[in-house]
Amino acid sequence: MEDFQRLREVQRGYDSVKVLLRYPAPGFKFPEGNPFPLKNLPGRRAIQGEAEPRETVRYVNKQTGEAAWNILKSTAIFDHELKPYLVITVMQDITQLKELEQRKDMFISMASHELKTPVTSLLGFIQVLQKRFQQRDDEQSLQFLSIMDGQLKKLTKLINDLLDISKMQTGQLTYNEEYFDLNELVRETVCNLRAATRSHQLLLEDEVQAQVLGDKDRLGQVLINLITNAIKYSPQANKVMLSISIDAGEAVVRVHDFGIGIAEAHRQRIFERFYQVGDPLERTFPGLGIGLYISSEIIKRHGGKIWVESKRGDGSTFSFTVPLHDLHG
Incomplete structure (x- = not known):
C-alpha cells in the first residue's frame, strides 16, 4: 500500500491510477519517445499467454512537465477452464535510475565516437599492408594481418552497437x-x-x-x-x-x-x-x-x-x- 501511495504521488499529474492503467496509450511512450501501442501493454500480452511480460515506458507529468519512467509488469490469473479473468499489473517508478543511465549513455556515446576514428584508420592501414605483403608473397604476414583485420571488425561492430544503443535511448536512431x-x-x-x-x-x-x-x-x-x-x-x-x-x-x-x-x-x-x-x-x-x-x-x-x-x-x-x-x- 505504501508503494501504491508513492506511485500516486509520482503520477499525480493524472486524475487517477485507474485512468492511467485503463488508458495509457495517450500518455505513455517508449523510453526513446516513440508512441506506445496499446497492443504492447503487458496486461494485454499476459492475457494472450505471455509469461510475466514487462515494458519500460516514459510519460510527462502534466503538472510539472517533467519526464518520468515506469516499468510495467503484468501477470494473468486464469480460472479452472484456463480462461483469463484477472490481470495484475505492477508499476515501478525508475526515474532516478533512468537519469543515471542517461549519464552513462552519454559517456558510452562519447567514448564510442572517440574509438571509431582510430579503429577506422587501423582498418585502412591493414588493407594497405595486405596489398604490399601480397606483392611480396609473404604468407605469414598476411595471416597475421588477417587475424588483426578480423579482431578490428569485431571491435567495429561492438562500437556500432554501442552507438546504436545510445541513439535508441535518445530517439535519434534513423529508420529508412x-x-x-x-x-x-x-x-x-x-x-x-x-x-x-x-x-x-x-x-x-x-x-x-x-x-x-x-x-x-x-x-x-x-x-x-x-x-x-x-x-x-x-x-x-x-x-x-x-x-x-x-x-x-x-x-x-x-x-x-x-x-x-x-x-x-x-x-x-x-x-x-x-x-x-x-x-x-x-x-x-x-x-x-x-x-x-x-x-x-x-x-x-x-x-x-x-x-x-x-x-x-x-x-x-x-x-x-x-x-x-x-x-x-
Whole structure:
C-alpha cells in the first residue's frame, strides 16, 4: 500500500491510477519517445499467454512537465477452464535510475565516437599492408594481418552497437522505411551467412511471400543477430533452422537452434540492455548482452514483437513478427 501511495504521488499529474492503467496509450511512450501501442501493454500480452511480460515506458507529468519512467509488469490469473479473468499489473517508478543511465549513455556515446576514428584508420592501414605483403608473397604476414583485420571488425561492430544503443535511448536512431519482401531478406541473409559459416548448416524450411514496410537494413541486423547467436550457443550442433510464415496479418520469422537452451528464469530478461545470464554454462560464451536488446528495440519500432521459446539443454527458438503491408492497399 505504501508503494501504491508513492506511485500516486509520482503520477499525480493524472486524475487517477485507474485512468492511467485503463488508458495509457495517450500518455505513455517508449523510453526513446516513440508512441506506445496499446497492443504492447503487458496486461494485454499476459492475457494472450505471455509469461510475466514487462515494458519500460516514459510519460510527462502534466503538472510539472517533467519526464518520468515506469516499468510495467503484468501477470494473468486464469480460472479452472484456463480462461483469463484477472490481470495484475505492477508499476515501478525508475526515474532516478533512468537519469543515471542517461549519464552513462552519454559517456558510452562519447567514448564510442572517440574509438571509431582510430579503429577506422587501423582498418585502412591493414588493407594497405595486405596489398604490399601480397606483392611480396609473404604468407605469414598476411595471416597475421588477417587475424588483426578480423579482431578490428569485431571491435567495429561492438562500437556500432554501442552507438546504436545510445541513439535508441535518445530517439535519434534513423529508420529508412521502404516496401520489400521479408522472405527475400531472410533468403539473402541466410545466403550471405552460409558463406561465412563452416560449422553449421543454415536451413530455410518454410517460405512465404511477406510484403512489409520497414527498414530493410535494420531488420537484416535483427536476422544476423539471431542467426549468429544460434550458431554461437549451439557449438555441439551442426545446423540452424529458419522459417517464415503468415499469422493474423503479420509475418512471423523463427530461428531455431539445437544448443544449450535458456533457463526459464532468464527468458523474460535476455532482451534487456546489458543483461547477461549468470549461469556457469553460459559464462563460457562471452558477450555484453546488447545484441538481443538492439533486436528487440528494432522490432518494437516496426510495430512487432520478439520472444523466445526454450528449454534448458534442448535448444531455443527465437521468433519475431512484422506487420504485413499491402503495397497497393
